[in-house]
Amino acid sequence: MNTSFMSTALGIHGCEAQRIRYEDKRIIINIKTKEERLKCSLCGGSNVIKYGYVIRDFKSVPVGRREMIVRMKVQRLKCNDCGCIHQEKINFAKEKHTYTHFFAKLVIDLSRISTIKDVARYLRVSWDTVKEIQKSYLKLHYSCPDIRNTRRIGIDEFSISKGNKYMTIVVDLDSGAIIHVGKGRDKNSLRIFWKRVRKLGIQIEAVATDMSGAFMASVRENLPNAVHVLDHFHISKMFNEVIDRMRRDLCVKYKKSQLISCIKGSRWLLLKNGSDVISNNKMKQKLEQALSINKPLAQSYYLKEELKLLWRQPSKEKAQTFFLQWIEKALCVRDPAVKRFAINLKDRMKNILAWYDVHITTGPVEGINNKIKTMKRMAYGYRDQEFFKLKLYALHTNTNAFSG
Numbered sequence: 001m002n003t004s005f006m007s008t009a010l011g012i013h014g015c016e017a018q019r020i021r022y023e024d025k026r027i028i029i030n031i032k033t034k035e036e037r038l039k040c041s042l043c044g045g046s047n048v049i050k051y052g053y054v055i056r057d058f059k060s061v062p063v064g065r066r067e068m069i070v071r072m073k074v075q076r077l078k079c080n081d082c083g084c085i086h087q088e089k090i091n092f093a094k095e096k097h098t099y100t101h102f103f104a105k106l107v108i109d110l111s112r113i114s115t116i117k118d119v120a121r122y123l124r125v126s127w128d129t130v131k132e133i134q135k136s137y138l139k140l141h142y143s144c145p146d147i148r149n150t151r152r153i154g155i156d157e158f159s160i161s162k163g164n165k166y167m168t169i170v171v172d173l174d175s176g177a178i179i180h181v182g183k184g185r186d187k188n189s190l191r192i193f194w195k196r197v198r199k200l201g202i203q204i205e206a207v208a209t210d211m212s213g214a215f216m217a218s219v220r221e222n223l224p225n226a227v228h229v230l231d232h233f234h235i236s237k238m239f240n241e242v243i244d245r246m247r248r249d250l251c252v253k254y255k256k257s258q259l260i261s262c263i264k265g266s267r268w269l270l271l272k273n274g275s276d277v278i279s280n281n282k283m284k285q286k287l288e289q290a291l292s293i294n295k296p297l298a299q300s301y302y303l304k305e306e307l308k309l310l311w312r313q314p315s316k317e318k319a320q321t322f323f324l325q326w327i328e329k330a331l332c333v334r335d336p337a338v339k340r341f342a343i344n345l346k347d348r349m350k351n352i353l354a355w356y357d358v359h360i361t362t363g364p365v366e367g368i369n370n371k372i373k374t375m376k377r378m379a380y381g382y383r384d385q386e387f388f389k390l391k392l393y394a395l396h397t398n399t400n401a402f403s404g
């Protein structure tokens with residue numbers, strides 16, 4: 001085999017092919033280093049003598065549809081200059097790997113368009129081999145996200161299993177990149193991130209979070225000068241949960257009454273955008289039926305619709321007036337959960353209205369959450385948390401992201 005072909009097609013330099021044969025459906029190419037290239041791997045001197053050898057197999061890129069194995073006679077060398085005895089250095093594979101650099105590169109290329117499972121099957125290697133190749137690539141490029149230009153961040157959590165296991169992610173709201181992944185959803189989950197922010201002297205100007213007490217306290221403590229905005233989607237979602245709980249309680253209450261038909265099946269109508277419902281006569285009728293059986297439910301429903309307008313006021317001052325009026329109305333609803341929600345919101349007025357200073361939301365984090373759900377479906381699981389973390393860091397770069 002021609003030396004330049006070996007070098008350009010297989011990434012093997014300074015070796016000569018001794019024999020090529022076809023065996024067990026594989027092409028096997030026997031190679032050895034050219035005599036004049038044998039060097040001491042410690043001092044680099046050429047004054048060496050052969051001191052035995054081992055035969056090692058390396059998986060190479062396939063030729064057409066045929067698997068190819070590079071079988072190398074790896075020399076042990078004794079150096080006359082420095083006296084050491086070493087195995088010769090291999091320049092086309094990492095020391096302990098059983099595949100060539102070119103093979104690893106092919107795995108990376110294929111990983112951009114195929115799942116780990118498919119790449120492994122196509123190249124006839126184990127799932128773990130493909131995963132390990134992906135992992136070392138990701139480690140090299142993503143293990144330490146660059147946060148030097150980060151100014152605005154979003155913090156959110158996502159569940160990693162049906163139990164109570166959570167992870168916290170920090171997203172750069174301008175680049176869309178995940179810049180931190182922490183275990184859990186308490187203040188410890190952010191500890192390493194704050195440490196990096198301090199160490200690098202990063203000036204974070206604005207933060208969006210949900211109403212989680214742990215995140216709020218953590219931001220207050222670590223970024224006292226940043227504008228802290230409470231995400232409006234989360235606020236609306238929380239109020240939706242209050243309404244949904246009222247609906248469920250009513251279902252239980254009217255279980256044996258005729259009124260159950262009014263409330264049953266109304267969940268979606270109650271939580272959906274009001275404008276979508278009233279444009280459909282049948283839906284509108286069903287909604288009105290549900291609201292007619294319980295006054296607090298009806299009041300809360302209209303409060304939910306009204307709350308959306310909080311973020312559509314012409315100015316922060318108008319928004320504040322609107323907000324306080326809304327709170328007053330909510331406090332009049334005869335339902336303890338609604339009252340609690342209103343008090344909770346009032347306590348956080350400053351951070352809610354901060355949206356008028358900086359228009360940020362944790363929306364990009366939500367988008368990422370959906371991608372994570374897909375990743376979970378692809379069954380990477382969380383067996384290897386470091387790998388999962390690296391995959392999250394690489395998510396935003398379309399060119400480098402792996403399929404699935």
Ligand SMILES: [Zn+2]
Nearest residue numbers: 040043079082
């Ligand atoms: Zn030497």
